[in-house]
Amino acid sequence: MxxxxxxxxxxxxxxxxxxxxxxxxxxxxxxxxxxxxxxxxxxxxxxxxxxxxxxxxxxxxxxxxxxxxxxxxxxxxxxxxxxxxxxxxxxxxxxxxxxxxxxxxxxxxxxxxxxxxxxxxxxxxxxxxxxxxxFVDAYNRLRRGFDEAAGEFGALALARDGRLSVGLWREGEWLGLRSQALGADVAATARAMIEAWRLGSGQGEAGGTLYAVGFTPEGPAGWRALRREDAAWA
CATH class of the missing domain: 3.30.420.380 (Nucleotidyltransferase; domain 5)
Known part of the structure; x- marks a missing residue:
């Protein structure tokens, strides 16, 4: 430490x-x-x-x-x-x-x-x-609490410091990562990013879990959407 x-x-x-x-x-x-x-x-x-x-x-x-x-x-x-x-x-x-x-x-x-x-x-x-x-710092710290099922997608979305940073993975392999200025509808923007990467992966039928920090998430249809806290960021 x-x-x-x-x-x-x-x-x-x-x-x-x-x-x-x-x-x-x-x-x-x-x-x-x-x-x-x-x-x-x-x-x-x-x-x-x-x-x-x-x-x-x-x-x-x-x-x-x-x-x-x-x-x-x-x-x-x-x-x-x-x-x-x-x-x-x-x-x-x-x-x-x-x-x-x-x-x-x-x-x-x-x-x-x-x-x-x-x-x-x-x-x-x-x-x-x-x-x-x-983003990487938060992912490494929070990943111990991630529990998406084997074979499903996982996504982390962070809304803080005026930015939205979103990453998508499946079975440990990264499929997308982007950081951009916060917009008016954070949940919809994060969901759209994930949808595009998910469909582009060729594995779009798999379910997944979206973990979010700083806002209330809305995942793609059939996904779990969970809000997380990251007190260590302060």
Whole structure:
């Protein structure tokens, strides 16, 4: 367990640790705002969570014939440039190392943020204990309570920090992941995303469970829709 938790919200960095919490407003460059924070003591483990608004996500399936590390890196770079218009050196791309099957999730992070977080840890003698996006952090924390039946779909939808982030999986394999600004009808938007991915998977007849944080969900026909709490996000 980390001693310190650093989170990037839309308008501030939030640092929580043994001595309480600190807040550093972000009024421009998030990286430079980190200098306003000062842990009460040196040393310990630091967990970092970056809000989904700062990131770019992709759910993907590796094409046949793309196997080596170099081939996958080149293909990923092409996909992020094509879908999100981002590329190195301004962005750093990371992939899910624990992916099941041919599906995986990938994330592009501003390189300046990565450098700033590492610099903050070094300056205060902290050991980085992981850097994750808000959606992935929540999924990893809440997944122990997921109980969709074997062979069915599972989906997680988060409405917070002015964004809706939704992911869909089946039997451990990711089928879709998207984060976008909150709209007027959060439940309908989340359901529409899931429906599109479900039908596109070719396995649309399977049932599923939608887990939601921050709003009352409405799942596709025949699905369970369950609201969850995520107190650790605060």
């Amino acid at each position: 980390a001693d310190w938790r650093l989170r990037l919200a839309p308008d501030a960095w939030l640092l929580r640790g043994p001595a309480g919490a600190q807040r550093a407003p972000v009024e421009g460059d998030p990286a430079s705002a980190l200098a306003q924070l000062a842990p009460a003591r040196r040393g310990g483990k630091l967990q970092v969570v970056l809000g989904d608004g700062a990131l770019r996500y992709l759910a993907l399936r590796w094409p046949d014939g793309v196997r080596s590390g170099g081939e996958r890196a080149a293909w990923l770079a092409h996909r992020f440039a094509q879908v999100h218009g981002v590329a190195a050196p301004e962005w750093t791309i990371v992939t899910d190392r624990d992916a099941v099957g041919a599906g995986a999730i990938a994330c592009a992070v501003p390189a300046a943020l990565v450098a700033a977080v590492r610099g903050f840890a070094d300056a205060h003698g902290l050991r980085l204990d992981g850097v994750a996006g808000g």
